[in-house]
Amino acid sequence: MTTLQGLLLLLPIIAIFALTRRRPLGAILGMGVFSLLLAGVYLLSHAPDVALVEVAVGAAFLAFYILAVRKKGKLMVIGDETPYLFYRKGEDVAGLEYEILRGFADKLGLDLEILFVPRQQVHKWLISEDADIGAGGVIPTTSEKSNLLISDGYLKTRLFHISSRSVDGRVAGISGSHALEEIENKNGMADPYAYFSDLCAGIDHGEIANCSVDLVRFIALDHQALTNYDIKRDSEDLCYVFTVSPGEKEIYEELNTYIKRLRSSGELDTIIARYLG
Amino acid sequence: MIVRKRLTVQNTIAVIVALIFLVVVLFSFSFIGRRPGAGEQFIRQGVEDTGAVNIVAAIYLNYRLFDTIFEILVFALAVIGVRFHLHAIKDKRPRLKEALFISESHIVRVAGDLLAPVVALIGLFLIVTGHLAPGGGFSGGALLGTVILLLAVARGGERVGRRLNEDVVDRLEQIFLVSIIALSALSPLFGRPFFANFFPLGEPGRLLSGGWILLYNLLIGGKVFIGIWVMMYCFIRHRGDV
Amino acid sequence: MEWLNGVTIGVVLFVIGLLALMLRRDLIVKLLGLGLINTSVILCLISLGYYTRGVAPIITGKPGQIYIDPLPQALVLSAIVINLAILALSLVFVMILVERYHTTDSVKIAQQVEQERSHDQEHIR
Incomplete structure (x- = not known):
């Protein structure tokens, strides 16, 4: 022979x-090897002329296919900035939720793409399926009437109602529920405190009469500024969750199993300890 | 359930048809190897007729130039199609600067910088010596196109794309395509039929020989280089990143 | 081992590509199968001109050498280029389908198209 x-x-x-191969990427890489061997056969x-053309065309072709296929492999995460959970750190993003999503995206072999938008828009983005996962300290409240898919909780939390003793003013509801914001928006109350930093500034200036915040945001609030406010702790036990776009049932199930596995292996506790002490 | 059953039946039929095809074709191929007369004429007269040592290049760009020109037209058409349709499906998602994270690896960047000039030189060499040795416009041009891809991987697609002025690239591509076609139509002016070489043949084996094969290799190389790069840049821009 | 030559392998590759085209549901794998079919035909053509004791058709002027038939090789160069062009274009069409239906599975796309059509017909009524 x-x-x-x-x-x-x-x-x-x-x-x-x-x-x-089950995944197209594996098939493409296999055909790249095939093309190289074929050049050897030629x-x-x-x-030799045909062999050279085959090498050049094979390389260009591999590039086309990989560029085209990996377009699909993107995990679009959308949310607003949340202290400890999901925040900008220089050029990069850090936080508890970010670490979970990063590991999840690596497991699925997808590129993680993150977009920070005001909280009210998150719901719209997920419903229109322009984004896959909503993050940023989301709590499923009882008023959640949206048709988003809601994943398992990964961290226990509480709501804190803050009410001012001196000011009669706006109601701001940074509570973590996308649907709640939607309802408030429909009632014609444009929320000027779309970002958490705006809310902090509002509290500093004493503009806010009432607001509800969740645990991590409450911890991050400037406690000096809160001296003028009454603080009531909600007794209801809640969990932080991720919301998943209704069209992405597979991602939803994968995410639930991923969180379950993280919890059972104890990895989740170490990440939580790193960010929340 | 019914759909699945129908699919299974279809798959079985497909496998049977393919196997029948395999058997029939395999047994109908009984000849292989050298048959006298098939390409003898090109081997005997090729150097004398065209002045090129590489007979494949002689056939590709002299005897059967007509085929090659239409092949280049098909390629140009594909480039136009890729550009047109990828522009039509513009990404709906708005892109924010902070939403994109480009991972830059030092190893990849250094390797890209080191390899790119070497591969580019090899590509140019293949184009220029197409009539003397294996190579030619198409393989050299495609190799040059992959050099740009290498740079894009190392430095980021946008940064490389900005260097290449789109208007200039478009104009160059048009010039290459038009001159490839026009050159073949100039032959009657020199008393030769269409698609026939009117350049001096030169001494076989020298760089300046083979009539217009060298010129055609350069033109086709440029055309293919730009075409491959334009297609690749369309794919890169559609993805948003390399 | 006479039977193990490029032509037989080319026919086998053709059948593999055909099967991939018919059995796999992923559009991108289908395109790869189409490319494989083209490649197999090219391999057949190249092997038809192959001759064990021959040399590549680059005239060196040495006496007594038998050159390989250059005609299939020159023919095949155009085929490879056109293969590249056509598959790049059809890759873009697959990308358009993915953009619209969010899947590369041909059966799922067919089902969605069917649903859209029935929906349209109800709308017209």
């Missing part, structure tokens, strides 16, 4: 191996 015959025998084996068949 000559070298040429050995290479020829390899060709169908690699072709079958490549075209039976060279041994005394067709």
Whole structure:
């Protein structure tokens, strides 16, 4: 058996191996190897011109396919900034939720893409399926009437109602529920405190009469500014969750199993300890 | 359930048809190897007729230039199609600066910088010596296109894309395409039929030989280089990143 | 081992590509199968001109050498380029389908198209 015959025998084996891959990326890489071997076959068949063209075309082709396929492999996460959970840190993003999502995206083999938007828009983005996962300290309140998919909770939390003793003013509801904000928006109350930093500033200036905040935001609030406020702790036990776009049932199930596995392996506790002490 | 059953039946039929095809075709191929007369004429007269040592290049760009020009037209059409349709499906998502994280690896960047000039030189060499040795416009041009991809991977697609002025690239592509077609139509002015070489043949084996094969290799190389890069840049821009 | 040559392997590759085209539901794998079919035909053509004791058709002027038939090789160069062009274009069409239906599964896309059509017909009524 000559070298040429050995290479020829390899060709169908690699072709079958490549075209039976479940993920398209595996198939593409397999066909890249196939193309290289084929160039070798051409060279041994005394067709060096064709071999050179095959090498060049194979390289260009691999690039086209990979560029086209990995377009699909993007995990679009949308949310607003939340202290400890999901915040900007210089050029990068950090936080508890970010670490969970990062690990999740790595497990699925997807690129993580993050977009920070005001809280009210998160719901719209998820419903229109422009984003896959909503993050940023989301709590499923009883008023949640949206058709978003809600994942398992990963951290226990509480609501804190803050009411001013001196000011009669706006009601701001930074409570973590997308749907709640939607209802408030429909009632014509444009919320000027779309971002958490705006809320902090509002409390500093004493503009806010009432607001509800969740645990991490409450911890992050400046306690000096809260001296003028009455603080009531809600007795209801809640959990932080992720919201998933209604079209992404598979991502939803994968996310639930991922969180379950993180909890059972104790990894979740170490991440929580790193961010919340 | 019914759908699944129908699919299974379809798959079985498909496998049977493919196997029948395999058997029929395999047994109908009984000839292989050298048959006298098939390409003898090109081997015997090729150097004398065209002045090129590489007979494949001689056939590709002299005897059967007509086929090659239409192949280049198909390629140009594909480039136009890719550009047109990828522009039509513009990404709906607004892109924020902070939403994109480009991971930059030092190893990739250094390797890209080191390899790019070497591969570019090899591509140019393949184009220029297409009539003397294996190579030619198409393989050299495609290799040059992949050099740009290498740079894009190392430095980021946007940064490389900004360097190439889009208007200039468009104009160059048009010039290459038009001159490829126009050159073949100039032959009657020199008393030769259409698609026939009117350049001096030169001494076979020298760089300046083979009539217009060298010129055609350069033109096709440029055209393919720009075409591959434009397609690749469309894919990169559609993804938003390399 | 006479039977193990490029032509037989080419036919086998053709059948593998055909099967991938018919059995796999992923559109991108289908495109790869289409490319494999094209490649197999090219391999057949190249192997038809192959001759064990021949050399590549680059005339060196040495006496007594038998050159490989250059005609299939020159023919095949155009085929490879056109293969690249056509598959790049159809890749873009697959991307348009993905953009619209969010899947590369041909059966799912067919079902969605069917649903859209029935929906449209109800709308017209």
